[in-house]
Amino acid sequence: MVTANPTTERVEKLAIEDLTIRYGDTVALDSASFKVFENEIFGIIGPANSGKTSFLRALNRMNEMTTGMTVDGVVRFDGTDVRDWRDVYALRSRIGVVFPLPVGLPLSIYDNVALSPRLRGIKSRAELDTIVEQCLTRAALFDEVKDRLDSLGSLLSGGQQQRLTIARALSQDPELLLLDEFSIAVDPVTTMRIEDVLKDLKQELTIVLVSNLVRQARRLADRTAFFLGGELVEVGETEALFTGEVKDSRTTDYLEGRFG
């Protein structure tokens, strides 16, 4: 845990070195290198097709499910290259993922959240009850669904399903939470509620937030990376980027809405 001045003594959570992602011959991300520190929200912005989602997939090795997707370079998670993890499932269980479109699994609300603990082998009913209530509460959903935990998770509204997805990701007790444009199918009010949740979560875990909403990144992210067409254009303190301390003029152009 970070105890001293967080801006100077930051613990490295992710180290990306020369990460190149290809689909067949097409390069989705070209030799990107940067670091993500513990207990920060790391924003990734950039227009469509910039390699943002591909980057997230490389983190928990979801690329292994996609034929033709190859990953070169190093992704160090807690100092170990993710590809050196013998047990990919253990790796994935430490990384929570929230997808752009909410995926309420066709299980009850309760079972959606209890799935991951059950996969870990937790069987005790009381323990599961606690986890489910805790995670739903942290995802700001418990009050809305506490009377119908038995009903299908896939029947909730879009915004509720997205919070259910977040609760499900939290039920993994993850160290790293990846959010991929989570607000794309969520109304502004729910978005703000989720953003508040994320700010609280930052105390306990590390968050990588991919967003195509520049202002969302500014509201949430401590540091931000700008991806453009598979190139990591710039990484820096979010406020610095927005106040013009940039090395590349394309960053300012994008942030000020001249393209993208």
Added chain:
Amino acid sequence: MADRGALPDVQRRSAAWWQDKVAQGLVLIGGVSAIVLILAIFIFVAQEGLGFLLKDLDLVEFFTSPAWRPTSDEPEYGILALMAGTASVTGLAMLIAVPFSLGAAIYIGEFATGRTREVLKVLVELLAAIPSVVWGFIGLSIMNPLIIDVFDVPVGLSVLNAGVILGLMAAPIMTTIAEDALKAVPDGYREAAEALGATRWQVIFKVVLPSAKNGLVAAILLGVGRGFGETMAVLMATGHSVNIPTSPFDSVRAMTATIAAELGETAQGSPHYQVLFSIGIMLFLVTFVINMAADVFVRGGFKLKGKRK
């Protein structure tokens, strides 16, 4: 506003309008004719068999007597043995076909990729296209001596033979339908579960199979329907002797095979002719119920309750 030129006459019907009407009409005829045909078949079968079934036939004897002697001087029309024959063969066939077809569907749908998957799918569909008489031939000329050799029994035309043949026959079509059901499960479900750290098997058992449940049950029920209705292969592989089986090595006779074998030799309108139609009605009812059940499942009539265990 710019001048839009002459607007099309809204009162005039264009060629596209007429095309649309004609297409609607053709599709309507297609749909209605299917219903009319099935009704006509039902009426025909009912006309030939229902009167006899309700009037002349001793229903208690019909359902409970194992004696099927329609051509003797004192004819007996008991279909219990025939029903037992059909049920035993279909039951064994399902014991074989369900695990094989579900396994094959899971492999093709969840594990096989690229070339392997395409080749397997084509092969399975090819298997489904093998005519039933060919299966019967395999039962008669390959399975028969094989069973005699392996199990040291006098006759190899039996429940076992027909059950295996029928199971192999039904498996491909069940595989195809079950695989369609698995394919209908959104990839997002799989990704979400994998992202939680679930292994492939956990993804399949906890997420994919439960969400494909309706389609899988429908696949099995269609297989059962196929088993009940199959005639030629069963006729050739069962041994075709009226018998309530006590072991898999007993020869039996199926309801369908009885109709196929005997209808040509009966005088039209005779009691024997009519009782065969009564069997037809029974088969019709059974397959109708099975298909209805399959349909209900496909539509998700029994919704996942999502119960808290």
